[in-house]
Amino acid sequence: MTVVQVRVDENESKELDALAKKLGISKSELIRELIKLGKKALLFNFSFDRLIKKEISLARAAAEASMSIVEFVALAKEHGYTYFSYDSNELNRDIHELEGKLE
Secondary structure (H helix, E strand, O other), X not given: OOOOOOOOOHXXXXXXXXXXXXXXXXXXXXXXXXXXXXXXXXXXXXXXXXXXXXXXXXXXXXXXXXOOHHHHHHHHHHOOOOOOOOOHHHHHHHHHHHHHHHO
């Protein structure tokens, strides 16, 4: 495991201590969990933004967010987005990418 140092203000540190105590885990465990959750949220937001701009397909957005398409769509719906188009060009592009990975 690698050690990473992060500076936070005193109030933030106290809040992290209190939350770790409430959850019954160490402050280090709490911070590792927050990093995992934050990383997942950032990947989703980045991929979702690219999807909305039509830069990538739904399948690519899900893959970039390290999620299945079903997980990605469910999370997008939680954020209020309910319309997904998946045209034949996107399908063909995704099939081509998958075929390349199978070879």
